[in-house]
Amino acid sequence: MTYTSRPIAPFKIDILSAGNPSSYTAGQKIPFTGTPNNTTASVSSGQITIYEGSNWKLEYSAIFQGDAVTGQCQFEIQLYSVTDEDYIGHSAWGTTPNQNNLRKGRVVASALILSSEISTSKVIEARIVSQAQLAEPTYNFNGKPTLRVMELPA
Amino acid sequence: MSYDPNRSEMSEFISAWNSSNQNLPYRVENSEADYNYTLNLNTVGEGDSTIVSNKITLAESGLYGFFTGDVRSNSDSSPSSQPWGDLYEIHFDTSDGDDSAGGNVQRTNRNDDQCYSISSTAELKVGYAYQIGGYTLSPWVRVLGVLIER
Numbered sequence: 001m002t003y004t005s006r007p008i009a010p011f012k013i014d015i016l017s018a019g020n021p022s023s024y025t026a027g028q029k030i031p032f033t034g035t036p037n038n039t040t041a042s043v044s045s046g047q048i049t050i051y052e053g054s055n056w057k058l059e060y061s062a063i064f065q066g067d068a069v070t071g072q073c074q075f076e077i078q079l080y081s082v083t084d085e086d087y088i089g090h091s092a093w094g095t096t097p098n099q100n101n102l103r104k105g106r107v108v109a110s111a112l113i114l115s116s117e118i119s120t121s122k123v124i125e126a127r128i129v130s131q132a133q134l135a136e137p138t139y140n141f142n143g144k145p146t147l148r149v150m151e152l153p154a
Numbered sequence: 155m156s157y158d159p160n161r162s163e164m165s166e167f168i169s170a171w172n173s174s175n176q177n178l179p180y181r182v183e184n185s186e187a188d189y190n191y192t193l194n195l196n197t198v199g200e201g202d203s204t205i206v207s208n209k210i211t212l213a214e215s216g217l218y219g220f221f222t223g224d225v226r227s228n229s230d231s232s233p234s235s236q237p238w239g240d241l242y243e244i245h246f247d248t249s250d251g252d253d254s255a256g257g258n259v260q261r262t263n264r265n266d267d268q269c270y271s272i273s274s275t276a277e278l279k280v281g282y283a284y285q286i287g288g289y290t291l292s293p294w295v296r297v298l299g300v301l302i303e304r
Contacts, residue, residue: 006214007166008301013220015251015270034252038272038304061266063257073264094264107266140282141186143243143257143265 011152012038018060018126018145019046024134030060030077030126032147039151047082047125048149052118057150060109060126062092065137066099074099075131079111082123088113091129099132115154168201168219168299170210170276176290178227178240181283191280193225193244193295201299209247209277210297219299221246221276223269225258226294229287242283246271255281272302 014036021028031046041056042049050056058079066073078091089111095101109126126147128134172194179189195208202213212219229240245255249271257265269278276297280286 006164006217006301008217008303009166009220010303012303013272015249015253015272017252037250061256061268061270063265066262066264071262071264075264092266096262096264104263107263139186139284140188141241141243141257141284142259143245143255143267143269144253145266146251146253146256146270148270 011150013151014039014041014149016043016147016149018147020136021128024128024131026128026130028128030128032126036149039149041149041151047123048147049121049123050113050118051121052115053154055115055152055154056113057152058089058111058113058124059148060092061146061148062094062107062109063137063143063145064094065135065139065142066096067133068135072096072099073131073133073135075134076129077109077126078129079109080125080127082125084122087127087129088124164202165200166301168203168210168212168301169199169296170195170203170205171197171199171293171296172290173197173292175292176295178280178286178289179283180287182285182287186282186284188282189280193278193280193290195278195295195297197293209275210299211275212301215274218272218274218302218304219276220302221271221273221297221299223256223271223276223278223297224267224294225278226291227258227288228291229260240288241285243281245269245279245281246273247277247279248273248275
């Protein structure tokens with residue numbers, strides 16, 4: 001009997017959780033947590049390591065709270081290559097009314113890293129680029145931050 | 155073993171939505187509560203899936219989807235006291251990822267307001283809410299998915 005393959009997107013994905021920075025200041029790391037089950041990526045010390053041989057799309061969804069009374073805040077968060085000592089990809093941008101609210105953007109930091117850009121492996125973390133009145137989410141209604149790790153064929 | 159000779163022509167994408175507005179829970183207290191409220195899905199667009207009791211189920215066992223859930227809602231109903239914005243989270247009922255919840259805060263964008271899951275089914279829920287009211291705007295209760303390898 002001959003079976004015909006069903007079309008399936010040729011990539012693997014993990015959804016990992018993310019924690020809170022040790023302080024809410026520019027340059028602080030936002031730690032990734034959890035263990036990848038489907039991709040070959042690995043997580044250690046709040047950083048994710050990806051490997052040569054695959055192309056990678058990373059997406060970090062930020063979830064934060066603002067001022068305890070007004071809810072106001074502003075922040076920019078971007079993925080950072082520890083290996084290359086440089087920010088990479090598109091930054092997440094969050095604003096509320098009265099906080100530089102004319103600039104709008106998706107609250108997701110993302111990067112596409114090609115296998116050709118990786119020498120054996122690359123260590124990546126999320127960092128606060130800038131912020132004002134950013135605060136740890138203390139309520140469940142804020143949702144939960146995630147890191148989506150997509151491993152695509154090179 | 156069931157076998158569909160047309161399977162190689164089937165889409166690897168999945169889409170589903172609610173074609174009607176749906177009333178949301180109403181809350182204006184200054185505290186949060188877990189509503190575990192199922193958002194209706196009644197229309198399948200792209201892909202080979204079914205909806206049973208508002209849950210998307212893939213056509214064949216052993217398949218998994220990477221799902222994205224999104225909601226657009228209007229708090230402008232006519233309650234005696236108006237909720238301040240809509241402060242609630244949405245999530246999928248199942249995921250093999252660590253988390254699936256995204257926020258939903260009208261008039262601000264300090265949260266990613268989509269949620270994500272890896273699963274063979276997809277049921278979209280409103281979970282914790284601080285302030286909520288009004289109704290979802292059709293067809294903006296929607297789930298998009300793509301079949302993936304595991």
